[in-house]
Amino acid sequence: MDKGVIMRENFIPKAWYDLRADLNIQLEPLVFERDNSSIYTDELLKGSDHAYVKIPEPVLELYAEYRPTPLRRAYSFEKSINSYCKIYYKYEGDNPVGSHKINTAIPQAYFAQKNGFNSMTTATGAGQWGSAIAFASHKFCLKSTIFFVNISLKQKPYRKVLMEMLGAQVISSPSTVTSIGKLNSTDPKKKNGNMGLATSEAVEYAITQKATFGETSHAYGVILHQTVIGLESIKQMEMFDDFPDIVIGCVGGGTNFGGISIPFLKYKIAEKHNIRFIAVEPKANSTLLHGDYKYDYADSGKLTPMIKMYTLGHTHTPDPIHAGGLRYHGFDPLLSKLYHDGHIEAQAYDQREIFAAGISFYKSEGIVPAPESSHAIRSTIEEAQKKDNKNKSILFCLSGHGYFDLSGYDFYMKNLHYDKN
Amino acid sequence: MDKGVIMRENFIPKAWYDLRADLNIQLEPLVFERDNSSIYTDELLKGSDHAYVKIPEPVLELYAEYRPTPLRRAYSFEKSINSYCKIYYKYEGDNPVGSHKINTAIPQAYFAQKNGFNSMTTATGAGQWGSAIAFASHKFCLKSTIFFVNISLKQKPYRKVLMEMLGAQVISSPSTVTSIGKLNSTDPKKKNGNMGLATSEAVEYAITQKATFGETSHAYGVILHQTVIGLESIKQMEMFDDFPDIVIGCVGGGTNFGGISIPFLKYKIAEKHNIRFIAVEPKANSTLLHGDYKYDYADSGKLTPMIKMYTLGHTHTPDPIHAGGLRYHGFDPLLSKLYHDGHIEAQAYDQREIFAAGISFYKSEGIVPAPESSHAIRSTIEEAQKKDNKNKSILFCLSGHGYFDLSGYDFYMKNLHYDKN
Numbered sequence: 001m002d003k004g005v006i007m008r009e010n011f012i013p014k015a016w017y018d019l020r021a022d023l024n025i026q027l028e029p030l031v032f033e034r035d036n037s038s039i040y041t042d043e044l045l046k047g048s049d050h051a052y053v054k055i056p057e058p059v060l061e062l063y064a065e066y067r068p069t070p071l072r073r074a075y076s077f078e079k080s081i082n083s084y085c086k087i088y089y090k091y092e093g094d095n096p097v098g099s100h101k102i103n104t105a106i107p108q109a110y111f112a113q114k115n116g117f118n119s120m121t122t123a124t125g126a127g128q129w130g131s132a133i134a135f136a137s138h139k140f141c142l143k144s145t146i147f148f149v150n151i152s153l154k155q156k157p158y159r160k161v162l163m164e165m166l167g168a169q170v171i172s173s174p175s176t177v178t179s180i181g182k183l184n185s186t187d188p189k190k191k192n193g194n195m196g197l198a199t200s201e202a203v204e205y206a207i208t209q210k211a212t213f214g215e216t217s218h219a220y221g222v223i224l225h226q227t228v229i230g231l232e233s234i235k236q237m238e239m240f241d242d243f244p245d246i247v248i249g250c251v252g253g254g255t256n257f258g259g260i261s262i263p264f265l266k267y268k269i270a271e272k273h274n275i276r277f278i279a280v281e282p283k284a285n286s287t288l289l290h291g292d293y294k295y296d297y298a299d300s301g302k303l304t305p306m307i308k309m310y311t312l313g314h315t316h317t318p319d320p321i322h323a324g325g326l327r328y329h330g331f332d333p334l335l336s337k338l339y340h341d342g343h344i345e346a347q348a349y350d351q352r353e354i355f356a357a358g359i360s361f362y363k364s365e366g367i368v369p370a371p372e373s374s375h376a377i378r379s380t381i382e383e384a385q386k387k388d389n390k391n392k393s394i395l396f397c398l399s400g401h402g403y404f405d406l407s408g409y410d411f412y413m414k415n416l417h418y419d420k421n
Numbered sequence: 422m423d424k425g426v427i428m429r430e431n432f433i434p435k436a437w438y439d440l441r442a443d444l445n446i447q448l449e450p451l452v453f454e455r456d457n458s459s460i461y462t463d464e465l466l467k468g469s470d471h472a473y474v475k476i477p478e479p480v481l482e483l484y485a486e487y488r489p490t491p492l493r494r495a496y497s498f499e500k501s502i503n504s505y506c507k508i509y510y511k512y513e514g515d516n517p518v519g520s521h522k523i524n525t526a527i528p529q530a531y532f533a534q535k536n537g538f539n540s541m542t543t544a545t546g547a548g549q550w551g552s553a554i555a556f557a558s559h560k561f562c563l564k565s566t567i568f569f570v571n572i573s574l575k576q577k578p579y580r581k582v583l584m585e586m587l588g589a590q591v592i593s594s595p596s597t598v599t600s601i602g603k604l605n606s607t608d609p610k611k612k613n614g615n616m617g618l619a620t621s622e623a624v625e626y627a628i629t630q631k632a633t634f635g636e637t638s639h640a641y642g643v644i645l646h647q648t649v650i651g652l653e654s655i656k657q658m659e660m661f662d663d664f665p666d667i668v669i670g671c672v673g674g675g676t677n678f679g680g681i682s683i684p685f686l687k688y689k690i691a692e693k694h695n696i697r698f699i700a701v702e703p704k705a706n707s708t709l710l711h712g713d714y715k716y717d718y719a720d721s722g723k724l725t726p727m728i729k730m731y732t733l734g735h736t737h738t739p740d741p742i743h744a745g746g747l748r749y750h751g752f753d754p755l756l757s758k759l760y761h762d763g764h765i766e767a768q769a770y771d772q773r774e775i776f777a778a779g780i781s782f783y784k785s786e787g788i789v790p791a792p793e794s795s796h797a798i799r800s801t802i803e804e805a806q807k808k809d810n811k812n813k814s815i816l817f818c819l820s821g822h823g824y825f826d827l828s829g830y831d832f833y834m835k836n837l838h839y840d841k842n
Contacts, residue, residue, distance in 0.1 A: 094515065096788065098824075135787070157831075158824075158827040161828075161830055161831045161834070164831075165780050165784070165834070166783075166784060167784075362517075363559060366486065367517065368583070403579075403825065404824065410585075413582070413586070
């Protein structure tokens with residue numbers, strides 16, 4: 001596909017990378033307590049047995065409209081924070097929905113259409129995932145219905161507008177269109193909603209409407225699709241004649257962090273390269289630092305399969321004043337195992353710290369980061385200012401832009417500090 | 422400056438193009454009724470005597486951070502509107518402030534710093550220009566003060582947040598910090614503000630604070646700086662092995678339209694190529710179709726020089742329900758003459774038409790257009806669907822993104838139609 005003067009097609013990976021298959025990593029299986037598997041496509045649940053999984057042509061064509069995404073050295077930012085390190089960032093926000101979520105929404109919609117579905121449903125916290133499913137559904141002529149966590153919808157009304165422009169039906173969760181929503185919609189303590197509940201609503205709706213469920217993290221395909229981020233980064237770092245010593249990403253369910261890290265994790269695990277991987281959480285929702293590694297549901301209504309993962313518990317509701325995403329109680333199962341096995345570190349920051357980091361980045365590099373991505377920036381600042389890291393190279397994932405998140409930055413600048421973080 | 426894997430530097434023009442000097446076009450001079458010339462830099466007022474004006478190195482360095490901007494063929498959009506034409510668009514929204522306005526804000530801030538100014542002031546309607554001055558001022562270590570038309574600020578509060586993140590002081594106009602603001606701030610009919618009044622406030626404030634005035638359109642340098650858009654487009658169209666038959670841009674003051682058109686206008690005027698140039702206005706503010714070609718002020722308080730231009734009158738206040746930009750009563754003096762001499766056509770559309778066009782474009786091409794830019798898209802649709810234009814090539818300027826303008830799209834989708842347009 002001709003994208004004008006910038007001939008970028010050569011750099012787009014033609015296959016996703018399956019670390020699990022490549023290194024024969026054994027994950028404990030999903031446990032279906034109910035037979036809800038009809039709402040998932042096989043491609044999404046299973047992954048494959050090969051290290052490289054061919055990307056279908058219709059998916060590649062849509063990838064080619066925005067990939068490869070830029071990988072830049074942050075010269076101005078390095079200077080502004082007195083960095084001891086070289087800092088690189090992979091920017092996943094320059095696409096029709098503004099975040100990395102599009103990388104898996106496109107193949108999910110493609111597989112849904114291929115498997116005969118007419119519609120998709122999903123749940124969204126901060127709205128990035130809902131926008132991505134709305135866009136991908138539109139491209140593959142599927143109807144989409146998005147359950148948007150009520151408190152986030154109020155904070156980010158324009159995310160809803162964006163989805164509606166793409167033809168999506170957007171429903172505030174808890175809603176009255178599902179039985180589990182009805183059970184919760186009259187409880188004042190639950191009216192803000194949370195990702196666990198919105199997920200239950202979307203799964204129930206998918207079952208009753210014979211739709212497919214747009215999967216945010218627990219199905220293996222999601223993290224597989226995101227490996228395009230890291231695969232491109234390896235080639236792009238080569239063009240800088242460099243290789244990262246530290247790879248950093250923010251984590252909710254873990255998909256952008258996994259996307260950039262997994263292709264590099266092979267070097268650490270199989271080839272014993274000395275690379276650090278830092279997963280950055282909000283203090284309000286620290287699944288890795290404060291959760292348990294055990295079987296749990298992805299939703300509060302227990303409609304999803306049970307997954308062996310790090311979890312804060314499927315009934316966990318993060319403080320509603322926490323404006324950004326990264327509010328999921330669980331964590332990707334492959335990354336959970338890798339964290340458990342000591343290949344990944346975790347850090348957590350509070351809201352004030354991350355908004356300050358985001359503003360500093362915008363002033364230097366000209367991109368307003370999503371508050372989620374600003375977690376990775378905050379960690380980058382900390383590592384870059386350590387004398388011990390002198391001359392090291394840091395690569396972080398700038399997973400999305402923050403043009404729909406300026407109310408959060410506004411609160412921060414007005415010193416409307418959060419009591420908790 | 423190294424921008425990663427996409428080596429784009431070779432395509433950036435090293436000089437601006439001065440059609441006026443090249444074709445010896447005589448413009449009637451600015452008439453200063455008051456000696457306010459101290460708030461302007463010479464570079465901005467005068468332009469030069471040469472066809473090509475060297476771009477200073479510090480400006481080129483900042484241009485290199487986002488230029489050349491992409492020029493794309495809109496395959497999906499062509500299909501979705503059953504186009505008889507090839508449609509190309511030059512996208513100026515992918516930069517730190519989201520519109521073409523940055524192209525002149527950077528050199529204006531550079532010249533201000535070079536001439537010893539410590540601060541800039543300006544007026545902004547929809548907020549694009551204020552963001553650009555805030556960004557450029559930050560880059561050249563100048564203070565910035567932005568007078569933001571009250572009604573627009575209410576509709577686009579996040580534009581203010583963006584400016585504040587860059588360290589700008591943002592003041593709602595009419596304000597109480599200038600004498601002309603005070604005169605108008607208590608009049609209920611004037612409390613919404615307008616560009617003429619905000620400009621007066623910014624000029625008065627520049628005089629009293631010994632600041633330079635960030636110039637939106639009447640100083641010659643503005644349109645000169647924007648010619649980078651058209652200069653790049655010529656080279657990029659060559660790479661498509663094509664040349665436009667029709668060039669389209671939205672117009673308020675005329676700078677993005679002028680930027681893309683002026684380098685092509687040489688082919689029409691000097692070499693008699695058969696190219697049409699279409700300037701697209703909102704029906705609520707049709708300066709070309711309904712204004713007069715005469716000397717007028719750029720502001721309602723008569724603090725600016727008088728300019729020979731198309732104007733609706735310096736006291737003109739567009740209907741406040743008109744949400745987008747393109748609300749200036751006047752028009753760039755060079756383009757005014759070219760329009761007067763018959764080299765340029767004008768069209769006007771109402772709000773409903775342009776929002777529908779913008780949504781259709783987003784669904785096909787994945788970019789939400791600024792409502793301003795959607796005027797150019799609406800005109801493109803009209804021309805592309807004419808059988809008489811079969812096989813012609815249309816090039817339009819997509820001057821900015823609409824991620825801060827979703828309230829307008831939301832109103833449209835909710836059928837909250839405007840009574841007037």
